[in-house]
Amino acid sequence: MLTELTAVRYVTPLREGGSLPGVVEAADDQGAYGTYVMKFTGAGQGRKTLVAEVICGELARGLGLRMPRLVQIALDPVIGLGEPDEQVQELLKASGGLNLGMEFLSGALGFDPLAFDVDPVEAGRVLWFDALINNVDRSWRNPNLLRWQGDLWLIDHGASMIWHHNWRTAETAAAKAYDASDHVLTPFGPDVAAAAERLAPLVTEELLAEVTAQVPDAWLVDEPGFETPDDVRRAYAATLLPRAKTVHERIILPGTDLKDATK
Numbered sequence: 001m002l003t004e005l006t007a008v009r010y011v012t013p014l015r016e017g018g019s020l021p022g023v024v025e026a027a028d029d030q031g032a033y034g035t036y037v038m039k040f041t042g043a044g045q046g047r048k049t050l051v052a053e054v055i056c057g058e059l060a061r062g063l064g065l066r067m068p069r070l071v072q073i074a075l076d077p078v079i080g081l082g083e084p085d086e087q088v089q090e091l092l093k094a095s096g097g098l099n100l101g102m103e104f105l106s107g108a109l110g111f112d113p114l115a116f117d118v119d120p121v122e123a124g125r126v127l128w129f130d131a132l133i134n135n136v137d138r139s140w141r142n143p144n145l146l147r148w149q150g151d152l153w154l155i156d157h158g159a160s161m162i163w164h165h166n167w168r169t170a171e172t173a174a175a176k177a178y179d180a181s182d183h184v185l186t187p188f189g190p191d192v193a194a195a196a197e198r199l200a201p202l203v204t205e206e207l208l209a210e211v212t213a214q215v216p217d218a219w220l221v222d223e224p225g226f227e228t229p230d231d232v233r234r235a236y237a238a239t240l241l242p243r244a245k246t247v248h249e250r251i252i253l254p255g256t257d258l259k260d261a262t263k
């Protein structure tokens with residue numbers, strides 16, 4: 001389970017984010033404070049976005065990619081009563097209870113592909129990972145990568161695993177190719193073969209069980225077609241496990257023979 005904290009102060013909205021994430025201060029039961037980026041259950045994108053954030057974020061960490069720590073944060077909407085922005089007020093009101101927090105990387109810069117260099121090994125690992133989770137949200141338009149203390153950090157996996165919106169077709173959808181032509185790291189010569197060799201063996205049943213166990217039950221209950229939250233967890237694992245073995249053959253990079261990638 002993700003560590004559970006309590007929100008004590010709403011600091012400011014992050015207007016770059018479509019879901020209007022906010023910076024909050026949150027405390028643990030010993031009263032120790034930290035600053036987090038909070039993604040709200042009441043945001044229009046719904047709770048599956050948060051499930052994707054947890055599963056993909058923890059999977060990234062399990063594969064050795066840099067990913068800020070995730071926590072769950074209990075929110076009492078009264079903390080936002082003094083917030084002048086109506087949109088923020090509405091969001092907080094709709095988000096009482098558990099929400100997702102990500103450690104705030106103070107002073108981080110948005111990744112700019114023209115200003116920073118990424119080595120082909122690292123670019124390959126991130127790209128392979130995005131192919132695994134079908135992440136459509138790491139393009140040059142919206143990189144969802146941060147540069148912090150000289151390193152590259154991954155954020156924002158809410159738009160991944162599109163197949164979880166329709167479980168009946170998940171298996172087929174997850175077997176499809178991944179078009180990386182818009183991916184922000186494509187120009188850095190990503191070494192996808194090396195990444196697959198190194199990372200695919202790490203995507204085991206055990207790792208997927210650990211990762212899916214981090215998702216709070218509250219975001220998995222009453223999923224149509226499933227009896228229990230654990231059944232939903234197993235469905236995520238069962239979809240990701242086979243994809244990890246072969247996805248490198250189906251990544252479409254400029255110059256890829258489409259017939260090979262899409263067969």
Ligand SMILES: Nc1ncnc2c1ncn2[C@@H]1O[C@H](COP(=O)(O)OP(=O)(O)OP(=O)(O)O)[C@@H](O)[C@H]1O
Nearest residue numbers: 014016017018019020037068102103104105155156
């Ligand atoms: N952990 C973090 N530390 C520092 N800044 C962050 C962090 N997470 C997010 N941000 C900042 O907030 C912005 C919005 O966050 P994020 O991309 O996760 O939100 P979103 O609503 O899912 O966005 P999108 O519009 O991409 O769907 C980021 O572009 C970044 O500038």
Ligand SMILES: [Mg+2]
Nearest residue numbers: 017142144156
């Ligand atoms: Mg984003």
